[in-house]
Amino acid sequence: MLLEQINQPSDLKRMTKEQLVPLAEEIRQFLIEKLSATGGHLAPNLGVVELTLVLHYLYDSPKDKMIFDVGHQAYVHKILTGRRDRFDTLRQYKGLCGFVKRAESEHDVWEAGHSSTSLSAAMGMALSRDYKGEDSKVIAVIGDGALTGGMALEALNHIGHEQKKLMVVLNDNEMSIAPNVGALHNYLSKIRSDRNYKKAKEEVEQLLKKIPAIGGKLAKTAERLKDSFKYLVVSGMLFEEFGLKYFGPVDGHDIEKLIDIFQQADRVDGPVLVHVLTTKGKGYSPAEADSHKWHGISPYKIESGQPLKAVGNPMYTEVFSNALIELARQDERIIAVTPAMPGGSGLLKFAEMFPGRMIDVGIAEQHAATMCAALAMEGMKPVFAVYSTFLQRAYDQVVHDICRQHANVVFAIDRAGFVGPDGETHHGVFDIPFLRHIPNMVLMMPKDENELRHMMKTALDYDAGPIAVRYPRINGVGVKLDEVLTPIPIGSWEMVRQGDHAAVLAIGPMVQVAQEAAEQLRREGIQLRIINARFIKPLDEALLIQLAKEQIPLLVMEEGAMAGGLASAVMEFYAENHLFGVKIKPIGVPDCFIEHGSINEQRQEVGLTAERLAKEVHTMLFAHGNNVMTRA
Numbered sequence: 001m002l003l004e005q006i007n008q009p010s011d012l013k014r015m016t017k018e019q020l021v022p023l024a025e026e027i028r029q030f031l032i033e034k035l036s037a038t039g040g041h042l043a044p045n046l047g048v049v050e051l052t053l054v055l056h057y058l059y060d061s062p063k064d065k066m067i068f069d070v071g072h073q074a075y076v077h078k079i080l081t082g083r084r085d086r087f088d089t090l091r092q093y094k095g096l097c098g099f100v101k102r103a104e105s106e107h108d109v110w111e112a113g114h115s116s117t118s119l120s121a122a123m124g125m126a127l128s129r130d131y132k133g134e135d136s137k138v139i140a141v142i143g144d145g146a147l148t149g150g151m152a153l154e155a156l157n158h159i160g161h162e163q164k165k166l167m168v169v170l171n172d173n174e175m176s177i178a179p180n181v182g183a184l185h186n187y188l189s190k191i192r193s194d195r196n197y198k199k200a201k202e203e204v205e206q207l208l209k210k211i212p213a214i215g216g217k218l219a220k221t222a223e224r225l226k227d228s229f230k231y232l233v234v235s236g237m238l239f240e241e242f243g244l245k246y247f248g249p250v251d252g253h254d255i256e257k258l259i260d261i262f263q264q265a266d267r268v269d270g271p272v273l274v275h276v277l278t279t280k281g282k283g284y285s286p287a288e289a290d291s292h293k294w295h296g297i298s299p300y301k302i303e304s305g306q307p308l309k310a311v312g313n314p315m316y317t318e319v320f321s322n323a324l325i326e327l328a329r330q331d332e333r334i335i336a337v338t339p340a341m342p343g344g345s346g347l348l349k350f351a352e353m354f355p356g357r358m359i360d361v362g363i364a365e366q367h368a369a370t371m372c373a374a375l376a377m378e379g380m381k382p383v384f385a386v387y388s389t390f391l392q393r394a395y396d397q398v399v400h401d402i403c404r405q406h407a408n409v410v411f412a413i414d415r416a417g418f419v420g421p422d423g424e425t426h427h428g429v430f431d432i433p434f435l436r437h438i439p440n441m442v443l444m445m446p447k448d449e450n451e452l453r454h455m456m457k458t459a460l461d462y463d464a465g466p467i468a469v470r471y472p473r474i475n476g477v478g479v480k481l482d483e484v485l486t487p488i489p490i491g492s493w494e495m496v497r498q499g500d501h502a503a504v505l506a507i508g509p510m511v512q513v514a515q516e517a518a519e520q521l522r523r524e525g526i527q528l529r530i531i532n533a534r535f536i537k538p539l540d541e542a543l544l545i546q547l548a549k550e551q552i553p554l555l556v557m558e559e560g561a562m563a564g565g566l567a568s569a570v571m572e573f574y575a576e577n578h579l580f581g582v583k584i585k586p587i588g589v590p591d592c593f594i595e596h597g598s599i600n601e602q603r604q605e606v607g608l609t610a611e612r613l614a615k616e617v618h619t620m621l622f623a624h625g626n627n628v629m630t631r632a
Helices: 009-014 017-038 042-046 049-058 075-089 118-132 150-162 183-193 195-210 216-233 255-266 285-289 316-330 348-353 365-377 388-403 431-436 449-461 510-522 541-550 566-576 599-606 610-625
Strands: 065-068 138-143 167-172 245-251 272-277 334-338 358-360 381-387 410-414 442-444 467-470 494-497 502-506 528-532 535-537 554-561 584-589
Touching: 009 049, 009 075, 017 042, 017 049, 017 075, 017 255, 042 285, 049 075, 049 138, 049 167, 049 255, 065 118, 118 138, 118 150, 167 255, 245 255, 255 272, 316 334, 316 348, 316 410, 316 449, 334 365, 365 381, 365 388, 381 388, 381 449, 388 410, 388 431, 410 449, 431 442, 431 467, 431 535, 431 554, 431 566, 442 449, 449 467, 494 510, 502 510, 502 610, 510 528, 510 554, 510 610, 535 566, 541 566, 554 566, 554 610, 566 584, 584 610
Parallel strands: 065 138, 138 167, 167 272, 245 272, 334 358, 334 381, 381 410, 410 467, 442 467, 502 528, 502 554, 554 584
Antiparallel strands: 442 535, 494 528
């Protein structure tokens, strides 16, 4: 086994180019076997096996900086940099991270769970290298989907202007998570498929090789001759116009050709772009046949590709999707918008039923948000379906273009709360703090899947500005779904369980956690009142005033950041209205990033459990001589 001989990138240097071919196949088999048990991002990594091998074969990590955009494509890098023996723990609690992580290895020089950051990072590292007088190489590997992100194009513009020596490796597999869309995708497709360009380029190169001792003016003429063919057969040559020397396209699974083109690119004293064509899911037929589905997967059977995960209640994403379809049948103004996540956001069925009313803008959250504002102001009803963690990328547009202009945009915020194995870069725990303080915003979260459906009706009936519905990445609780959708009064909370000893304001899945705690406490004679605080903004002020009058101990439980969250909103309300003396205990996500694992493990880590809630109720009731049995 060749793979067993590789414990650090330097071990590759002892191999011949010919040995890299069987090594690539061993790595593929290793990935297929390991991910069948752990799950993970299989298709993206199968596509970059040869590319990553060649990069580590030619360059000297960590002296040479390899920056992987997103990290979905970094498993091979992890295998080659001494972490092969930890792959059984991939994406498991306290195990190997599914993304590049600086704390794991000196070879991980840049962390990214969101796309389009690698080129800016590469520019920063190239500038730092030159300021310090070092001689390291800087290589950024970015996918064609990530290249559509505005941040990547901003960086490309600056790279071309500064003319620092660095390499951009464009991993072109025609996919981000979903199939790519847009003008840049079409441009790359033209390069990818233009046989005349490839043939002409090869003929010119062969001709030049036959001319002995090309030097001086003749060399410059020859280079211009090669360039002229690029402009002749492929109009625009966008990357060269940006100021980067373009190499490619090259077969990303041909090790010999990859080595040759990287060595050519290395001789350029300035920024270069190497265009590498790869197949997402390469070497595993189920993943090649449906690389969208196999982008990120749960454990599966290797032989058939069938998932091992048991089927449970429908996930909140599916419930959202069905509710949106139901409402879209009634109102032709409803338009769904997604930033390259039609599958993850549950919009594939919507797209099939209403193909003209589903817009995938690619990885472009900022553009999507502002476009939704304009759609709304022209009388449409845009529903921006976006993961909580990706909405962070459009914060200014939410403030400036949507909320400030009272645009009637509906935010369907998926993956709110913990997300499990994807970890700290993907948790949806910051949207409450960064949305609730923006004027004109309404923010709500359902306690179960039935309430989610009514919230979608509420949101699409609302015409006084932006409104957001956040929901988790879990299965529903299995409640009966009402046949008729009815709007919920804005700002109204729901009494779920009566109790006179203490009260908990809970949102989303924390309502079920509170129910478990209430049952534990009931057996001790303690009656816990549970309030479904489904509107995070506006608050149910009348109910808060009533709780203050009762002077009942109050707990606030939320699967989100405590700093600026629902508990903060409640305490602000009491302070502003001079309602003092209410004992409040917030229970939420502390001021730190929570790493990968299962959602249950993540909740255990921060204390979002029935046991913790029951313990806090005990503390509030019995501390300082207070006695629950004396309460009415």
